[in-house]
Amino acid sequence: xxxxxxxxxxxxxxxxxxxxxxxxxxxxxxxxxxxxxxxxxxxxxxxxxxxxxxxxxxxxxxxxxxxxxxxxxxxxxxxxxxxxxxxxxxxxxxxxxxxxxxxxxxxx
Amino acid sequence: xxxxxxxxxxxxxxxxxxxxxxxxxxxxxxxxxxxxxxxxxxxxxxxxxxxxxxxxxxxxxxxxxxxxxxxxxxxxxxxxxxxxxxxxxxxxxxxxxxxxxxxxxxxxxxxxxxxxxxxxxxxxxxxxxxxxxxxxxxxxxxxxxxxxx
Numbered sequence: 001x002x003x004x005x006x007x008x009x010x011x012x013x014x015x016x017x018x019x020x021x022x023x024x025x026x027x028x029x030x031x032x033x034x035x036x037x038x039x040x041x042x043x044x045x046x047x048x049x050x051x052x053x054x055x056x057x058x059x060x061x062x063x064x065x066x067x068x069x070x071x072x073x074x075x076x077x078x079x080x081x082x083x084x085x086x087x088x089x090x091x092x093x094x095x096x097x098x099x100x101x102x103x104x105x106x107x108x
Numbered sequence: 109x110x111x112x113x114x115x116x117x118x119x120x121x122x123x124x125x126x127x128x129x130x131x132x133x134x135x136x137x138x139x140x141x142x143x144x145x146x147x148x149x150x151x152x153x154x155x156x157x158x159x160x161x162x163x164x165x166x167x168x169x170x171x172x173x174x175x176x177x178x179x180x181x182x183x184x185x186x187x188x189x190x191x192x193x194x195x196x197x198x199x200x201x202x203x204x205x206x207x208x209x210x211x212x213x214x215x216x217x218x219x220x221x222x223x224x225x226x227x228x229x230x231x232x233x234x235x236x237x238x239x240x241x242x243x244x245x246x247x248x249x250x251x252x253x254x255x256x257x
Contacts, residue, residue, distance in 0.1 A: 003168035004252040006225045010157035010166055037176075041242050042118070044126035044178025044201075045133065046208070050233075054172040054246055062168075080168055082248050084231040092233060092246055 001066050002076040002103065009076050012103040018072040021100045023064025025057045028091035050092075057094040058082065065096050074100035122179040129178075130200065137207050144214050148253065154224045162257035169223065170250045171212030174233070175205040182242040202230070202245060209249040217253035226251040 002009055029037070033049045040047055061082075069077050080098035087093055157163075177185075181197040188195055206228055217223055226249060233244045 002166055004166055005168060005227060005250055006155045006157070006252050008156065010159075010254060011163035012166075041176035041244055042179045043122055043129065044176055044181060045129035047174045047176050047244060050174035050244065050246070051172060054174055054248070058170060058172060058248060080250070081227065082170070082229050082250055084229055084246055084248060086231055086233045086246075092231070094248070 001069065003062070003066075003080050003098070004076070004078050005080045005098075007079055009078060009101075009103050011106060012076070013106050014078075014101050014103055016102045018069070018074050018100040018102075020097060021065050021068040021072070021074075021077060022095065022097035023061040023066075023068065024093060024095040025060040025064070026087055026091060026093045027053055027057045027060070028088075029053055054084075054092060054094070057092060058096070061094045061096040065098065069100040072100050074102055076101050076103045119180055119183060126178040126180050130204070133204055133208075137204065137211065140211050140215075141207070144211070148214055148217055148220045148223045150210065150214065150223045150226055150251065152226050157224070157254065163254060164257045165253075165255045167217075167253050168250060169213050169217040169220075169253045170248060171209040171214075171216065172246070172248045173205055173208045173212065174244055174246045175201055175208070176244045177201050177242050179242055198243075205245050205247045206230070206249070209247040213249045213251060217251075220253035220255045222254045223251040224254065 029049060037047045037049050077098040077100055083095045085093045184197045185195045229248045231246050233246055
């Protein structure tokens with residue numbers, strides 16, 4: 001599965017398109033880590049446990065989007081975008097969406 | 109009275125820790141930006157790719173980071189918010205976060221020649237004035253990495 005966030009796949013040509021595919025996750029850490037991050041947040045600086053949470057959520061959202069595209073018979077997703085929103089303190093939503101297409105390498 | 113003392117002590121402590129953390133973070137960001145200066149070229153607008161050279165791989169790369177604002181900066185921003193104007197304490201946090209996210213994205217695509225159409229998505233997880241805790245910003249940078257044959 002090839003993913004790009006531009007309107008084509010360089011070196012490939014688009015044969016068919018199947019429309020919008022998307023995936024989303026809402027994830028929260030447990031309250032112990034929330035407490036630790038709260039203390040860290042008071043002093044400022046990067047919150048490593050929340051960064052990991054964001055990475056996991058992004059992977060999960062992309063995987064769901066890929067599954068949907070595979071069911072449609074696509075082998076690439078173009079114009080992938082991410083949107084994030086805050087649900088409550090300590091929980092974040094990551095939403096990934098794109099257009100599922102079928103591509104073929106250009107000869108020569 | 110005791111509450112005021114606690115607030116004053118927290119402000120002083122978080123002012124010191126916050127500025128030390130920020131200074132070190134800027135130092136590491138600058139070092140890594142210099143180290144990557146000849147590595148993948150980042151562009152923010154190109155959507156079409158016109159080149160005669162053969163392409164080996166195309167992939168989506170991302171970089172994410174969550175940065176906490178800190179008690180002192182949030183306090184100053186809340187005060188300044190009453191009078192209006194630039195909130196410099198929050199500006200520096202957002203600037204650090206975005207540069208860090210872009211650096212992480214570039215470090216993932218270290219073998220690539222170009223990263224095109226870079227997008228940055230930001231969300232503040234607790235707004236200013238929220239009761240639960242100080243604000244944090246979560247940032248995702250994404251782009252398409254292109255590697256030549």
